[in-house]
Amino acid sequence: MQPSNFPTFFSITESELDLNDLLAKITLPSTGAAAIFAGMVRGETSRWRRGRHPAQAKRGEAHETAFLEYEAYVPMAEAKMKQVAEEIRERWPSIEGIAIVQRIGKLYPQTPTVLIACTAAHRDTGVFDAARYGIDRLKEIVPIWKKEVGPNGEFWVEGEYIPKPGE
Amino acid sequence: MQPSNFPTFFSITESELDLNDLLAKITLPSTGAAAIFAGMVRGETSRWRRGRHPAQAKRGEAHETAFLEYEAYVPMAEAKMKQVAEEIRERWPSIEGIAIVQRIGKLYPQTPTVLIACTAAHRDTGVFDAARYGIDRLKEIVPIWKKEVGPNGEFWVEGEYIPKPGE
């Protein structure tokens, strides 16, 4: 449906994420606005947040992360990123460019791990909602996993979402 | 109110905007999420958008922009950017870092002109809404103006917002 010059870029990479480069890749002459979500490795998770790992869920205690180790089922992850981009285009037809990038490997606190960027002519056409939808869906259906390594050992971060038929 | 280690960065600059650098400036060990708005110079504005300049408001006709020329009342613009950041912190107390940067001077299509970035521990704490609020408020109260130069001449882009007492 969308003109073929609307760029969709997705990638799973072990390299450092470059927001400037990514934004340039999805900026067309007609583009005036971009919303970008970036996720970073948290080194310190405050106590008010319920622990995600049963083994660490001592209430009232902050926890520290030394690093995260990400892995992906790369060809399926790429296919699912493409699907997320298609879902965004269906829901927000005025979106021009979409970029979805996940960095994998060993990633330390304060390092960007994931980027979702959506561009459009104007900011009032859904770019913020589209980027938010993108990161929510990535965390639901794109086959990537992370293991957290900290002072108390290693814990796989377990997701919660069970895909439905057709996803 | 907020811990003094929550960074607020604002700037009016003639230099190229660097999203990577900006994000790093507002990423703390406790930060897990960022929402960034970037505005770019549009080279082509489609016909479906009502022209902003009466002289160009011929319906049904796209218009082209050669470049924009931005200027700012710098010390007041910095004060108003600081105010926008304070308004964000009042409304979304879980926001950690805030960056607001406007590039001025002669800027060509596809060039980022403005960045608003907000970080927090988690993405569900208002980062998207905060970034959107930031760009909306910048366009209302921060004294910056742009002149559009295109094939039909030069036109000052006139804003619409009239600040209220206390703003």
Place this chain on the structure above:
Amino acid sequence: MNHIKVLLFATLRDRAGTKSLEMEIPDRATVQGLKDQIGRDYPNLKEAMGTVLISINREYAFDEAIVPQNAEVAMFPPVSGG
């Protein structure tokens, strides 16, 4: 009398052909009084005085406000950054 500097931006500067005005205004003159005086003294700016925004010492100021001594005043159209 109060000696003030009025900075002009965007369309205001273009109309005036200068970046700033140095003016003497009566003590306790209001913003409205200042606009009236500029409308009289600078015919090119008269029309703009109906819609211009004014700041005093880098805060938005409104018609009834008194212009303080040695104020840094600025005049400009509604903003259009971003």
Place this chain on the structure above:
Amino acid sequence: MNHIKVLLFATLRDRAGTKSLEMEIPDRATVQGLKDQIGRDYPNLKEAMGTVLISINREYAFDEAIVPQNAEVAMFPPVSGG
């Protein structure tokens, strides 16, 4: 019989101690049948078969689905990227 490769990720790989399994399954075996067979053949994976996600040829697959010939099957826990 159908010869398939089952890729394992994250906790599944850790439990199995290997990145993939090569298996012979009956023609027209279902995903449920495959999970039952893995639970019998690989005791370390038995417990995980209740909550594991399965993909066939890079699409999510559900219990009643038939595993096609030469399928690329993968097994993994709910995803946690981002």
